[in-house]
Amino acid sequence: MNKREMLHAMAAGLGSLLCAARARAAAPEAAAIDAVVQHYAVLVHACYSDSLAAALAMQQAIAGFLAHPSADSLKAARSGWIDAREWYGQTEAFRFYAGPVDDGKGPEQRMNTWPVDESYIDYVRDRPDSGLINNPKAVLTKAALAAANIRGGLENVSTGWHAIEFLLWGQDLSETGPGDRPFEDYVDGKGLHADRRRQYLAAVTELLLDDLRYLIAAWAPGAKANYRAKFERGGLESVRRIVIGIGALSRAELAGERMEVALNTQDQEDEQSCFSDNTHRDIVNNALGIENVWLGRFKRRDGSLLQGPSLRELVAAQDAAQAERTTRQIATSIAAAQAIQPPFDHEIRGSRSAPGPMRVRATIDSVLAQSRELGAAANAIGITRLNMVKP
Amino acid sequence: MTRLRRGLLALLAGANAVLLHAAPADDALKPDEQTGGATTVAATGRNAFSFAAANLNDDERTRFAVGNSFFRRNWVEAPSSTAARDGLGPHFIARSCGGCHVQSGRGAPPDYTKPFDARGEPPIALLLRLSIPGEGPHGGPRPDPIYGDQLRTLAVPGVRVEGRIALQVHTLRGTFADGTRYTLRQPRFGVADLAYGPASKDLMIGPRLAPQLIGMGLLESIPEAEILGNAARQAAAPGPVKGQVNQVWDAFEQRMMLGRFGWKANVATLAHQTAAAFVGDIGITSSRFPDESCTFTQDDCRAAPRGAKGEVPEIDDRTLGDVVFYQASLAPPARRQPGDAQVVRGRALFEQAQCAACHRPSYVTGDSPLPSFASPALKGQTIWPYTDLLLHDMGDGLADGRPDFGASGRHWRTPPLWGVGLIRDVNDHQQLLHDGRARGVLEAVLWHGGEADTSRRQVLKMTASERAALVRFVESL
Numbered sequence: 007m008n009k010r011e012m013l014h015a016m017a018a019g020l021g022s023l024l025c026a027a028r029a030r031a032a033a034p035e036a037a038a039i040d041a042v043v044q045h046y047a048v049l050v051h052a053c054y055s056d057s058l059a060a061a062l063a064m065q066q067a068i069a070g071f072l073a074h075p076s077a078d079s080l081k082a083a084r085s086g087w088i089d090a091r092e093w094y095g096q097t098e099a100f101r102f103y104a105g106p107v108d109d110g111k112g113p114e115q116r117m118n119t120w121p122v123d124e125s126y127i128d129y130v131r132d133r134p135d136s137g138l139i140n141n142p143k144a145v146l147t148k149a150a151l152a153a154a155n156i157r158g159g160l161e162n163v164s165t166g167w168h169a170i171e172f173l174l175w176g177q178d179l180s181e182t183g184p185g186d187r188p189f190e191d192y193v194d195g196k197g198l199h200a201d202r203r204r205q206y207l208a209a210v211t212e213l214l215l216d217d218l219r220y221l222i223a224a225w226a227p228g229a230k231a232n233y234r235a236k237f238e239r240g241g242l243e244s245v246r247r248i249v250i251g252i253g254a255l256s257r258a259e260l261a262g263e264r265m266e267v268a269l270n271t272q273d274q275e276d277e278q279s280c281f282s283d284n285t286h287r288d289i290v291n292n293a294l295g296i297e298n299v300w301l302g303r304f305k306r307r308d309g310s311l312l313q314g315p316s317l318r319e320l321v322a323a324q325d326a327a328q329a330e331r332t333t334r335q336i337a338t339s340i341a342a343a344q345a346i347q348p349p350f351d352h353e354i355r356g357s358r359s360a361p362g363p364m365r366v367r368a369t370i371d372s373v374l375a376q377s378r379e380l381g382a383a384a385n386a387i388g389i390t391r392l393n394m395v396k397p
Numbered sequence: 398m399t400r401l402r403r404g405l406l407a408l409l410a411g412a413n414a415v416l417l418h419a420a421p422a423d424d425a426l427k428p429d430e431q432t433g434g435a436t437t438v439a440a441t442g443r444n445a446f447s448f449a450a451a452n453l454n455d456d457e458r459t460r461f462a463v464g465n466s467f468f469r470r471n472w473v474e475a476p477s478s479t480a481a482r483d484g485l486g487p488h489f490i491a492r493s494c495g496g497c498h499v500q501s502g503r504g505a506p507p508d509y510t511k512p513f514d515a516r517g518e519p520p521i522a523l524l525l526r527l528s529i530p531g532e533g534p535h536g537g538p539r540p541d542p543i544y545g546d547q548l549r550t551l552a553v554p555g556v557r558v559e560g561r562i563a564l565q566v567h568t569l570r571g572t573f574a575d576g577t578r579y580t581l582r583q584p585r586f587g588v589a590d591l592a593y594g595p596a597s598k599d600l601m602i603g604p605r606l607a608p609q610l611i612g613m614g615l616l617e618s619i620p621e622a623e624i625l626g627n628a629a630r631q632a633a634a635p636g637p638v639k640g641q642v643n644q645v646w647d648a649f650e651q652r653m654m655l656g657r658f659g660w661k662a663n664v665a666t667l668a669h670q671t672a673a674a675f676v677g678d679i680g681i682t683s684s685r686f687p688d689e690s691c692t693f694t695q696d697d698c699r700a701a702p703r704g705a706k707g708e709v710p711e712i713d714d715r716t717l718g719d720v721v722f723y724q725a726s727l728a729p730p731a732r733r734q735p736g737d738a739q740v741v742r743g744r745a746l747f748e749q750a751q752c753a754a755c756h757r758p759s760y761v762t763g764d765s766p767l768p769s770f771a772s773p774a775l776k777g778q779t780i781w782p783y784t785d786l787l788l789h790d791m792g793d794g795l796a797d798g799r800p801d802f803g804a805s806g807r808h809w810r811t812p813p814l815w816g817v818g819l820i821r822d823v824n825d826h827q828q829l830l831h832d833g834r835a836r837g838v839l840e841a842v843l844w845h846g847g848e849a850d851t852s853r854r855q856v857l858k859m860t861a862s863e864r865a866a867l868v869r870f871v872e873s874l
Contacts, residue, residue: 104441158496159496161492161495254448258449267463392439
């Protein structure tokens with residue numbers, strides 16, 4: 007064991023001891039738990055509702071583009087996508103505990119799978135006739151595209167945010183900017199299979215909205231038998247799910263899949279929104295989504311602020327210092343994420359000490375620290391069954 | 398181990414004990430719920446098979462994430478602008494590991510309710526191993542001279558697809574002692590539309606479905622002596638259960654080793670399994686498997702462009718190592734509702750029917766055979782995989798008639814049962830056994846013949862509620 011490993015092991019040991027001491031504190035009051043769980047449900051419903059509202063605006067812009075393809079209407083459709091991603095990104099804090107979005111029936115894979123093998127959907131450089139669009143035998147209804155999604159490979163993505171993104175931007179072949187798909191791709195007589203491309207884009211957009219509506223129904227208040235009804239009665243088990251959601255998003259997804267892999271391979275294929283060069287916002291919005299859940303707070307699309315009983319308060323009642331450390335670390339992560347410069351595929355390149363990789367590394371380190379703090383915070387209220395890194 | 402570190406471990410053990418006592422009774426995991434010891438994750442749902450071992454450190458988690466990225470990544474035809482991932486084919490079955498092991502889970506079997514359509518897509522996640530009588534290199538199967546050791550159902554442009562899978566499904570009927578009827582589906586496989594001329598007359602075909610990958614590194618770390626001990630115990634015990642070890646060639650260790658992986662325990666290490674699958678299933682060469690699997694008569698295959706700008710190998714050792722590490726580190730999810738009355742009853746029935754004779758519940762892990770591909774955190778864990786990792790004669794009904802090293806055509810390795818109840822969550826189906834013929838746990842039990850026939854007969858005598866309890870227990874693992 008070298009010195010660094012030794013320090014690592016000692017730090018880990020110390021962490022466990024501290025947690026053990028804290029975990030002896032009494033479990034929170036049932037009423038306090040219920041209040042946090044109920045407010046979380048309100049927050050989830052609000053987040054998905056705002057995500058749907060933004061997606062509807064995107065759909066309208068896309069419909070305008072498909073009716074009258076032009077450089078301007080394409081630009082408007084792209085803006086619609088960029089704005090809608092701001093809201094969807096924050097909802098990713100509700101993944102990873104087998105809730106409505108990613109239980110056995112959940113639509114998550116249909117909505118947000120990446121990376122995309124572009125040639126599964128449409129033409130790519132050197133392959134003008136590839137993809138479902140250029141295969142006249144392929145049916146392009148919502149149901150058929152949903153069935154084709156990740157069929158035969160996880161990158162065989164036919165639906166969701168990143169399929170729409172590719173259809174709006176095209177391949178990112180530029181060193182400095184995003185993809186540059188010509189609007190003529192959608193004009194009959196100019197783009198090959200323009201009619202099929204229009205049909206495809208309209209169908210996957212509608213499918214995405216269907217899935218958002220499904221999630222809103224699962225979290226709708228006042229229903230007798232939806233997920234929310236059961237969730238609100240779940241007590242500490244529901245709190246455990248809340249923590250798993252933000253903990254796994256922190257460690258496995260945000261730090262791991264989104265940033266560590268990209269930094270390690272320095273490959274454009276490893277950035278989430280590679281066609282639009284919007285990956286830096288994916289990272290910020292995920293980090294914000296985690297803070298929303300922790301603070302029980304959500305700044306809505308109409309500018310109003312939703313605020314209520316929070317996980318932070320629940321932890322603070324048992325261990326105020328732990329709650330404070332967690333709050334600070336989450337804020338640090340957001341600030342670090344906001345410092346990452348677009349385009350992300352440029353930001354990850356170069357030596358470890360180059361400014362871009364250093365900014366990405368700093369964000370990773372903060373998110374890792376944050377996941378450990380979240381684990382310790384969960385321990386403080388008597389939750390140990392976590393599927394993320396142990397504190 | 399230094400004295401300081403030993404002291405530290407003692408401290409840690411003490412701390413964990415406090416932690417377990419301090420947590421509310423319903424939150425602490427009991428030992429047999431911790432399916433993978435300290436590696437266990439509390440996970441269900443779509444991502445249940447996707448989490449890293451809970452006790453990995455940060456550097457290991459980074460390696461896990463990088464390995465995962467290459468695991469699910471599509472490889473593309475050479476030449477392409479992305480040299481880091483070109484080299485697909487010339488012949489192949491899937492474009493990525495994740496294409497068959499979807500979400501690191503179980504591949505989708507063919508739809509046995511429909512006849513195969515010659516124009517349709519080949520089944521995903523089910524491949525046909527091929528061989529002819531006799532022994533091949535190192536005592537393994539002898540490949541068909543034209544089609545090699547498996548049928549590749551896809552090819553890059555300009556290269557012919559080897560052929561397609563042909564299928565007939567027979568329906569078998571039976572009755573439980575309580576009068577309830579059941580039906581089973583028995584698929585029989587063949588090859589059709591062969592592009593390079595007829596295959597050998599005595600071609601042997603073994604269908605293989607891609608299994609879920611949780612806990613693979615833990616299975617690899619079960620001490621060899623434990624597996625040999627299973628065989629010795631079964632040999633000494635009365636009754637028909639006589640498990641055998643398969644001894645197989647390992648390309649990484651360059652020697653014969655005890656087989657653990659694959660439906661016939663025909664592979665010893667995860668590294669060998671992974672590198673062999675890269676070349677065999679995706680057409681990606683590596684330093685241990687530098688040759689594309691084009692046979693001598695397949696001219697178009699041999700002439701096709703190579704990936705990685707023509708240099709061998711198409712996947713470098715570091716990336717391959719990361720993909721192996723990823724699989725070795727996939728955590729088994731914790732048991733669900735082990736205290737439920739029906740589950741508890743099912744457990745008693747499982748023991749009564751002697752299922753545990755082969756589906757051995759628990760082990761303590763030792764060292765990994767190839768430490769550079771696995772985390773030291775996998776060592777010393779008390780795990781609950783429910784397998785003896787031995788070959789058993791499972792009777793004619795299940796037999797594929799294709800030997801593989803020491804395994805006969807009737808032999809199958811006892812598959813681990815952990816995670817079986819979560820396959821539906823992850824993969825939208827629960828089709829079990831080597832070709833996915835069983836629709837759920839009960840049908841899989843009903844296919845047990847040969848050495849396991851006594852257990853099957855006991856299940857036939859069970860009441861409906863006993864059968865349900867047995868299934869519920871297995872699905873809780």
